[in-house]
Amino acid sequence: MQWAIGLLLLLALLPALAQPGPATTPQARTVLVMGDSLSAGYGMAAHEGWVSRLGERLAKDRPGWRVVNASISGETTAGGASRIVGEVLRHRPEVVVIALGANDGLRGLPLREARRNLARMIGASQHVGAKVLLVGMRMPPNLGEDYTRGFERNYSDLAKLFDTGLLPFLLEPIALDRDAFQDDNLHPTIEVQGKLLDHVWPALLPLIEAADAD
Template identity: 50%
Template sequence: MFIQNASAATLLIWGDSLSAAYGIEQNTAWPKLLEQKLQSEGYRYPVINASISGETTAGGRVRLPAALAEHKPAVVIIELGANDGLRGLPLAALRSNLDSMIRAAQGTGAKVVLIGMRMPPNFGPLYTGKFQETYAALAKERKTALLPFLFDGFATRAELFQADMLHPTSAAQPLILQNIWPVLKPLLKK
């Protein structure tokens, strides 16, 4: 993690285990790879990864105001909702919590990237469809950047996931960054 200085705008990653480097070395995780890419491309954004394994949108919603006040981010990447879905929590709560976090971040002047997830088909087409639609609808409504699916392009490649088949391996982290970068880059300033 960078030490913030007065001339640098902070980038806050607000996620769950998929961003918290669950089961892998921190220095191989996509937030660390993002930090390195920002440096190599001349962007002066300290990266604060405040992701917590097991976090739900309800927990993220409660914690976010203090983090916004402390870090004063210019950009917030919200990667939450997978744990809500895996627990079968109500989609109305998912939407309300994500919406609250987007509005809170935008209310401080931060730009937001919303990262969507998809649920396994065993949750049924109604739940999985509405779960996925929640991210697109919120991004459109709140005029925020959207990555529809964090694992786009490699979700079916079992060798890129840990034994639980939920958490990506170190080898998958560059692919996650490849998905995030085109959505994030237009929001950055040099």
């Protein structure tokens, strides 16, 4: 008798089991940003920084894309290199923006170490199939001509070696405008975050388009 009851229950459930399940939503394509306080939005709410604004622009202009901001204030290239494998495996990004090195330069850390760390980040990103935008920084002349030139050359040389996108200087649109910076004269204000995004966008968009075409 129990088996007959079980059979009746199974027959009653068959129509529901035969119904198609809800359509699955395609997973969003990801831009992963690995930066320091300039990308983390130091001194402002998280949604006010240029990276968050990038997420808003992608949602509007490139549906199906999202931004993961893995930037940390005070981060060095060594810190980024130690985190990159975990981040790219966790998020499986199509594009990785590497915007690190400013804190290395401000501390006068060896250029060779920064170059090695950036190379490791690029390599790990490309290993998972991501396209890379390397975002450079410039140092003040008081660090010495050899250091400042070598610092800039790290980015251009690595971009050529690994065939990445390159934005030579993140702060180029505002670098000479004192009013564009907070009281510390290091971190951009909320008001100029849109300018930073507009500066990054032309270098980033071709990588997004290339990822869409793959």
